[in-house]
Amino acid sequence: MYAEKLSPLIRKHPQDAEALRRMEKFLGDFEARRADDFSRIRLNSTRMFDILQAGSTSRLSRIITILVEGEVFRRQLVVRVPSGGGVTFSSYSELPEIVRDPVKDIDVAVTEENIEPSYILVMNEAR
Amino acid sequence: MRPAEIVELVNETWNNSLTNKRLRQLQVVRQRVPEEHLELFDSLTDSKVAGIQDDPSAIVVILIHGIQTDGAWHSLVEKELSTLPHTNVHGLGYNFVSALQLASPIRSTPIKKVTQDIRDARSMEPNAQFMVIAHSFGSYILSRILATSPDIKFSRIILCGCIIPTSYRWGLYTKEMGKRSILNDIGTRDFYPVLATFSSVGYGSSGRKGFQTPIVKDRYFNYGHSDFFEPQNNHISTYWKPFISNGEIVESEWDQNKPKLSVGTNLMSHPWIGRVIFFGTLIGIGLTVHWWNS
Numbered sequence: 001m002y003a004e005k006l007s008p009l010i011r012k013h014p015q016d017a018e019a020l021r022r023m024e025k026f027l028g029d030f031e032a033r034r035a036d037d038f039s040r041i042r043l044n045s046t047r048m049f050d051i052l053q054a055g056s057t058s059r060l061s062r063i064i065t066i067l068v069e070g071e072v073f074r075r076q077l078v079v080r081v082p083s084g085g086g087v088t089f090s091s092y093s094e095l096p097e098i099v100r101d102p103v104k105d106i107d108v109a110v111t112e113e114n115i116e117p118s119y120i121l122v123m124n125e126a127r
Numbered sequence: 128m129r130p131a132e133i134v135e136l137v138n139e140t141w142n143n144s145l146t147n148k149r150l151r152q153l154q155v156v157r158q159r160v161p162e163e164h165l166e167l168f169d170s171l172t173d174s175k176v177a178g179i180q181d182d183p184s185a186i187v188v189i190l191i192h193g194i195q196t197d198g199a200w201h202s203l204v205e206k207e208l209s210t211l212p213h214t215n216v217h218g219l220g221y222n223f224v225s226a227l228q229l230a231s232p233i234r235s236t237p238i239k240k241v242t243q244d245i246r247d248a249r250s251m252e253p254n255a256q257f258m259v260i261a262h263s264f265g266s267y268i269l270s271r272i273l274a275t276s277p278d279i280k281f282s283r284i285i286l287c288g289c290i291i292p293t294s295y296r297w298g299l300y301t302k303e304m305g306k307r308s309i310l311n312d313i314g315t316r317d318f319y320p321v322l323a324t325f326s327s328v329g330y331g332s333s334g335r336k337g338f339q340t341p342i343v344k345d346r347y348f349n350y351g352h353s354d355f356f357e358p359q360n361n362h363i364s365t366y367w368k369p370f371i372s373n374g375e376i377v378e379s380e381w382d383q384n385k386p387k388l389s390v391g392t393n394l395m396s397h398p399w400i401g402r403v404i405f406f407g408t409l410i411g412i413g414l415t416v417h418w419w420n421s
Binding site: 014015017018019044045046049053054055056057058059060061062064065068069075091092093095097109110111112113115116117 | 130134146147149150151153154157166167169170171172173174175176177179180181182184185186202205206209210212213214215216217218251252254255
């Protein structure tokens with residue numbers, strides 16, 4: 001079960017153990033009910049906030065830091081373009097000032113308005 | 128850099144940048160962030176970009192331990208209270224305080240440390256309701272913080288094994304707090320508050336006698352100094368959790384059955400009579416030993 005990846009994090013971070021248990025339960029339930037879709041889970045910040053019952057943005061960020069550094073999730077930044085598609089980046093340091101919308105053949109400025117941060121599972125991608 | 132400084136850095140950069148320049152500005156600032164905090168920086172930026180707002184019902188519970196338990200009880204409280212939604216528990220610590228330091232009037236180092244930690248926690252979660260549980264010397268630390276740092280406020284306070292003087296001016300230092308917001312849990316077998324009163328200055332027997340003032344709810348238990356944390360008493364879940372969650376005060380049956388204070392305990396817990404008896408006895412013993420040896 002993928003949710004077992006959280007067990008060592010729960011032990012290592014007692015202050016955030018309960019929030020991590022909530023994520024463990026969410027992932028465990030999802031995997032049990034919809035195993036085929038499990039690897040395609042994508043959670044945005046709002047969903048993370050709700051699942052973890054974080055209460056504040058700083059606590060949400062602290063717990064997401066634990067989950068990313070613990071290789072449970074990794075970040076994806078999708079820059080939406082007018083044609084409806086998106087260009088994906090893995091870090092804020094990689095974001096360019098402009099991306100190309102290949103369908104409409106136009107340049108699009110990257111701003112906070114067209115970025116969607118989300119988190120996907122760190123599966124064994126080498127396989 | 129401390130995590131609280133990273134939070135401030137992201138907030139300031141976000142709030143002080145033009146909308147169309149924010150991302151560029153954050154990228155520039157990010158280059159100065161130590162590597163161990165980059166992920167926190169990015170996660171905070173995610174929340175800003177996604178427009179996440181702090182939940183106004185979020186609770187932060189600060190725990191301040193005494194010198195005997197050394198915070199071992201923090202994990203018990205964390206485990207119990209963290210099951211409440213949107214509740215974040217911070218166990219604060221400080222370096223070893225010796226019995227000599229405890230007895231002497233020089234106690235500012237742990238107070239400064241805890242004050243800074245609370246300010247950090249506040250800057251991390253500025254919109255949350257702050258509450259505090261303080262035990263023994265931790266109650267003394269809290270009393271000094273409330274008296275000297277008016278920027279630090281709590282919406283609920285729980286004291287246990289309390290050694291704050293019974294004459295403490297709660298009305299002055301907690302003006303903004305609502306009624307029945309301060310609980311003083313008392314162990315009727317607890318001798319430490321009495322010992323602290325007669326053997327030093329600045330402490331009091333409120334953890335044995337209560338404050339006996341309308342502002343503070345004194346609640347009595349058949350406990351010793353640290354029995355609040357004994358798992359068999361279920362004290363945290365039965366008495367503290369409802370108070371933290373919604374302000375509910377669960378009455379203690381021991382309030383009606385508690386024994387009367389003995390005359391000796393009453394005398395020794397008096398702020399001046401106790402000290403006169405104690406130090407008079409010490410001087411008497413010293414003089415007797417001196418006379419005997421000579």
